[in-house]
Amino acid sequence: MASRPIFVVAGVGNASGTGGASARVFSNAGYRVALIARGSDNLKKLAGELTAAGGDAVAFPVANYSYQEVQTVFGAIRKHWPDGEIRAALWNAAHGTWKPFLDITEEEVDESLEINVKSAFAFSREAILSFKDLSLNDNGKRGTLIFTGATASARGNTTTSVFAAGKFGLRALSQSLAKEFGKQNIHVTHAIIDGAIATDRQKERRDPEWFANADVRLDPESIAKSYLYLAGQDRSAWTWELDLRPAHEKW
Numbered sequence: 001m002a003s004r005p006i007f008v009v010a011g012v013g014n015a016s017g018t019g020g021a022s023a024r025v026f027s028n029a030g031y032r033v034a035l036i037a038r039g040s041d042n043l044k045k046l047a048g049e050l051t052a053a054g055g056d057a058v059a060f061p062v063a064n065y066s067y068q069e070v071q072t073v074f075g076a077i078r079k080h081w082p083d084g085e086i087r088a089a090l091w092n093a094a095h096g097t098w099k100p101f102l103d104i105t106e107e108e109v110d111e112s113l114e115i116n117v118k119s120a121f122a123f124s125r126e127a128i129l130s131f132k133d134l135s136l137n138d139n140g141k142r143g144t145l146i147f148t149g150a151t152a153s154a155r156g157n158t159t160t161s162v163f164a165a166g167k168f169g170l171r172a173l174s175q176s177l178a179k180e181f182g183k184q185n186i187h188v189t190h191a192i193i194d195g196a197i198a199t200d201r202q203k204e205r206r207d208p209e210w211f212a213n214a215d216v217r218l219d220p221e222s223i224a225k226s227y228l229y230l231a232g233q234d235r236s237a238w239t240w241e242l243d244l245r246p247a248h249e250k251w
């Protein structure tokens, strides 16, 4: 029997958001899961949770999302599962700064472009190198590379100049890769998350009614199910860009 495919997710945070939910959904669907984030405590906890539920998940903490760290962590993943096939990868990490333009520092510009764009280049490179020599799977593809975007991926606004510059850059990367590698049966896809996601961080900021109301907020698990759907699309009809928003979003 072929070994279970590997799903790599970078940007798991405290496991309450999209990265954590994607790890759970892909694990339940039979993928082995490589968890990448800064800081190991939450990662180890999530790996333990998935393993206890019958999955095979391993924490790969990084000190930061530098180009070099991202390349190195893929080496560790390949070493851990030497015969494993990385078939799906999600770049979910992001750097968010929301400020009026004149308040933005040079350091914030560097951080946004480093994490939202440059690190995503490193992640994409490693994911594509992992996919490119694999045989076609049952869906006629070698692998699926997914990017988490935001409203700011397609629309700038007041206070979003530095975040939008990073997320536009990420979207441009994903479209270019989709065109270049589609011809090699590598599926590159981008999701515009057009609304607020019900993570622990949002719970602290918003009132409990908002958090409990599925009409107005995005549930991380719902996003993750869409990502699993993208990974399962076959080559004759696959999506480059998906946008996801709650039913009552004012868009």
Ligand SMILES: NC(=O)c1ccc[n+]([C@@H]2O[C@H](COP(=O)([O-])OP(=O)(O)OC[C@H]3O[C@@H](n4cnc5c(N)ncnc54)[C@H](OP(=O)(O)O)[C@@H]3O)[C@@H](O)[C@H]2O)c1
Residues within 6 Å of the ligand: 010, 011, 012, 013, 014, 015, 016, 017, 018, 019, 036, 037, 038, 039, 065, 092, 093, 094, 095, 096, 115, 148, 149, 150, 151, 193, 194, 195, 196, 197, 198, 199, 201, 202, 220
């Ligand atoms: N939350 C929302 O309302 C919302 C709305 C639209 C789009 N999004 C997008 O959804 C994705 C996941 O966010 P989430 O809110 O679901 O999950 P989350 O748990 O809040 O995760 C945020 C991610 O960003 C990373 N991150 C935050 N600050 C960083 C920094 N200074 N340097 C490096 N990395 C940093 C974290 O990295 P670690 O894993 O290493 O901690 C974490 O993976 C992001 O791409 C975000 O832009 C979020």
